[in-house]
Each structure stands twice: as structure tokens, then as C-alpha cells.
Amino acid sequence: MRQIIYFIKKFRYFLLFIVLEILAFIVIVQDHSYHQSKFVNSANAITGGVYNKVNSVSAFFHLKKDNQLLSEENVRLKNLLEARANKFVLDSFTVIDTSQYFQKYDYSTAKIINNNFTKRNNFLTINKGAKHGLAPDLGVINSKGIIGVIKNVSSNYASVLSILNTNSKINVRLKNSNHFGTLVWDGKDYNITQIIDIPRQAVVKTGDTIITGGKSAIFPEGIAVGVVKDFNYEQNKYQIINIVLFNDMSAIGEVQIVKNLHKNEQIILEQSVVNE
Amino acid sequence: MNNLAVNNAVRFIGLLFLQVLILNYLNIFGHINPMVYIVWVFLYPVRKTRSLFLILSFLLGISIDFFSDSGGINAFAITFIAYFRLPILMAVLKKSDLDYGQFNLKTLSANKTILFISILTVIHHFIVFSLEYFSFSEFLNIISNTVLTSIFTIMISFLGITLFAKKK
Numbered sequence: 001m002r003q004i005i006y007f008i009k010k011f012r013y014f015l016l017f018i019v020l021e022i023l024a025f026i027v028i029v030q031d032h033s034y035h036q037s038k039f040v041n042s043a044n045a046i047t048g049g050v051y052n053k054v055n056s057v058s059a060f061f062h063l064k065k066d067n068q069l070l071s072e073e074n075v076r077l078k079n080l081l082e083a084r085a086n087k088f089v090l091d092s093f094t095v096i097d098t099s100q101y102f103q104k105y106d107y108s109t110a111k112i113i114n115n116n117f118t119k120r121n122n123f124l125t126i127n128k129g130a131k132h133g134l135a136p137d138l139g140v141i142n143s144k145g146i147i148g149v150i151k152n153v154s155s156n157y158a159s160v161l162s163i164l165n166t167n168s169k170i171n172v173r174l175k176n177s178n179h180f181g182t183l184v185w186d187g188k189d190y191n192i193t194q195i196i197d198i199p200r201q202a203v204v205k206t207g208d209t210i211i212t213g214g215k216s217a218i219f220p221e222g223i224a225v226g227v228v229k230d231f232n233y234e235q236n237k238y239q240i241i242n243i244v245l246f247n248d249m250s251a252i253g254e255v256q257i258v259k260n261l262h263k264n265e266q267i268i269l270e271q272s273v274v275n276e
Numbered sequence: 277m278n279n280l281a282v283n284n285a286v287r288f289i290g291l292l293f294l295q296v297l298i299l300n301y302l303n304i305f306g307h308i309n310p311m312v313y314i315v316w317v318f319l320y321p322v323r324k325t326r327s328l329f330l331i332l333s334f335l336l337g338i339s340i341d342f343f344s345d346s347g348g349i350n351a352f353a354i355t356f357i358a359y360f361r362l363p364i365l366m367a368v369l370k371k372s373d374l375d376y377g378q379f380n381l382k383t384l385s386a387n388k389t390i391l392f393i394s395i396l397t398v399i400h401h402f403i404v405f406s407l408e409y410f411s412f413s414e415f416l417n418i419i420s421n422t423v424l425t426s427i428f429t430i431m432i433s434f435l436g437i438t439l440f441a442k443k444k
Contacts, residue, residue: 020331023348024349024352040347051343119344125345
């Protein structure tokens with residue numbers, strides 16, 4: 001017994017070192033597994049508060065660009081509305097049957113207060129949290145395309161797993177055919193991501209538009225992602241397809257959060273099929 | 277002693293905010309962000325009792341991790357170089373014993389300071405990037421990131437240390 005105490009006394013500095021390193025390593029391993037919500041993240045009151053303060057100053061310098069983006073989106077939406085109105089204008093009378101309408105997605109706005117895009121695994125922090133109805137696994141988009149998926153929420157802030165992350169795998173498809181693939185990032189250029197698992201029957205051309213596939217329960221179908229930059233077709237399959245994102249991931253401010261109201265229904269149904 | 281504690285507290289908070297609010301967004305040549313917060317390890321006074329130093333270093337690392345969503349990567353790396361600081365310092369000075377109370381980094385010659393800083397920086401950056409990429413196939417990326425980022429970290433730390441040195 002005395003020898004044990006002597007041993008601990010003699011090596012206590014080394015033991016402290018080992019304990020701290022193991023502690024750090026546990027946090028790292030927890031961080032690398034996607035399904036565990038992690039403890040060390042920027043969605044807490046202190047870091048979120050600091051980023052919020054800093055952002056309230058720096059956001060002032062982006063006002064002009066933000067306004068321009070908003071008016072561009074307004075134009076796009078107004079055009080959509082016009083196209084819709086033309087279709088129904090011939091009806092002499094309209095009956096609105098509310099049972100035929102259903103809302104599948106719910107959108108809310110948020111602002112990015114911390115943006116990373118240079119690391120291998122990037123996270124963003126936004127200024128809305130559980131208080132505003134956010135939860136893990138909600139999609140984050142802006143007017144130009146997809147940005148990421150919410151990973152952790154605190155009461156006022158949330159951290160977002162950016163599409164520029166090893167753990168990010170998002171279902172996408174070609175706009176002109178229904179071939180699905182998975183959007184990943186190789187960590188090199190923040191404007192260029194990759195698509196894997198596209199079936200070899202798919203006809204891919206440079207300049208093709210890529211949109212979200214809607215096979216996942218997170219993003220609605222048809223949100224813009226990017227265009228095909230180049231690809232490599234070898235051994236009868238697509239080895240690599242590079243995509244130029246519509247979004248400039250280094251300059252994003254206002255974002256929208258997509259909540260899928262039918263998500264539970266879809267997941268329960270899919271699970272019951274698997275269990276049979 | 278009291279003065280020293282205040283000094284360290286200011287340095288801790290100062291380095292933390294310098295790192296997470298400014299240096300993490302520098303993006304030199306598009307992607308290089310020097311990690312100057314490890315100046316903490318270079319400047320913390322060398323004492324016989326080192327446990328507090330180790331714990332504080334760990335806390336600084338984990339605080340950086342909180343801000344930059346990097347898990348425990350920075351905590352792991354800074355604790356590692358904090359533990360090996362003294363052996364490396366001994367090796368640089370080619371001494372086997374130190375006068376703990378009197379030692380000060382600012383009294384070293386520039387050559388030895390740069391050598392000391394460079395060794396610790398390269399070790400730290402290598403650990404950080406290895407853990408960030410977490411795969412052998414990206415070995416070249418890890419090495420190139422380590423070398424490029426180290427160059428800027430060493431330059432900024434050395435300039436900072438010499439500029440802010442108190443004149444006697």
C-alpha cells in the first residue's frame with residue numbers, strides 16, 4: 001500500500017499528463033462519431049455570446065450584399081408566383097379546399113455568427129437555438145443552395161455541420177435525370193465538392209446542374225447545389241465528379257432552417273420496413 | 277507572486293481571444309491560420325511544481341476547442357507540448373539542471389529561442405493536423421499544412437515575444 005502511494009507521488013506529474021491526454025482523446029473520439037451529440041461545441045452560451053457580439057459588428061459591413069441577395073431571391077420568387085398565376089387564371093371561379101393542401105416543410109431564418117471553411121472538418125454557428133424550435137438534424141440552406149445540417153443545439157445557439165466536413169453526406173441528384181448520388185468533400189477547395197456513388201448508367205456532362213435528391217428526410221427536393229465542373233469515368237464507373245457550388249461558402253450570412261414536418265412519419269415507416 | 281498570477285490570467289484570456297476572434301480567420305494564402313495561442317507554453321514561467329501549468333494548458337486548449345468546434349484536438353496537442361517543454365528546453369540549452377526561479381525565455385539568445393519555439397510548434401502542429409485529418413492517406417496534406425502553418429506561427433510568436441519583452 002505504501003509503495004502504491006509512493007509510486008503515485010513519484011509519478012504524479014506523469015499521471016496527471018496521462019489523465020489529461022486521455023480526457024482530450026475521449027472528447028476527440030466522441031467528436032468523430034456522428035451520431036453522438038458532443039459536449040465540446042460552439043453552441044453554448046459563452047462561445048455563442050462572444051461570436052454573436054463580434055458578428056453584430058462585422059455584419060454591418062455585409063448589409064449591401066445581403067440586400068442584393070434578398071432582392072435577387074425576391075425576383076426569383078415573384079417570377080415563380082407569376083408563372084403560377086397564369087396557370088389558374090382561366091378558371092372562372094375557385095374553390096379552395098384546404099384538405100388538399102398540406103404543409104410538409106417549415107422554414108425559419110437565422111444568421112451565421114461563426115463561419116469556418118478552411119479546416120478539414122468545418123462547423124458553423126447560428127444565432128437560433130432550441131428556444132426558437134430548432135433541433136438536431138434540421139437542414140440549413142440559403143437562397144443559393146445548401147449549407148449544412150444542424151448538429152448540436154443549446155437554448156439560444158446551434159452548431160451546424162457544414163457540407164465542408166468529412167462527416168457530411170448529403171443525398172443529391174442530377175437535375176435532368178433521376179440518378180442519385182452522395183455529396184462529399186475532399187478537403188481541398190472550399191468551392192468544389194465531390195459526388196460519389198452515382199450509378200454508371202447516368203449520363204453526366206460538364207455544366208449539368210446538381211440539386212438535392214429529397215431521398216433524405218432532411219432537405220426538400222430540388223434545392224440547388226452546384227454545377228458539374230469535371231469528372232473522371234474509368235473502369236466503367238464514375239470515379240470522381242467535381243461540383244462547383246453555387247454558394248460561396250466563405251461569405252454566407254443569412255440562412256434558412258428547413259424543418260421537415262413529416263420526418264418522423266417517414267423514418268418510422270422506413271424502419272418498419274427494415275424490421276420486417 | 278500576485279503580480280505573476282494576474283499576468284498569467286491576462287495572457288490566458290488575451291491569447292484565447294486573439295486566437296479565436298482574429299487568427300482563426302486570417303486565411304493567409306487561402307487556408308493558413310497560425311496557431312499563436314501556444315505562446316502560452318513558451319512564456320509560462322518555469323517552476324519546479326508543474327501540475328498547475330499542465331492543467332492550465334489543458335484548459336486553454338479545450339477553450340480553443342469550444343470556440344472552433346474541433347473536439348479535443350487543441351487540448352491534446354497543447355498538453356503534449358506542455359509536458360515535454362522542460363526536456364526540450366534542457367536539450368536546447370544543453371544543460372541537465374536549471375535555476376528554476378531565475379530562468380526567463382527573454383534572457384536566451386535569439387538562436388536558441390527560435391530553436392526552442394520551432395521544435396514545440398512543429399510538434400504541436402503535427403499533432404493538430406494528424407488528429408484533424410485522422411487518416412494515413414492524407415499524410416502529404418498533414419505534412420504540408422504542418423510546415424506552412426508552422427512557419428507563420430513561429431514568425432508571429434517570435435516577433436510577439438521580442439516586441440512585448442519588458443525592457444530592463
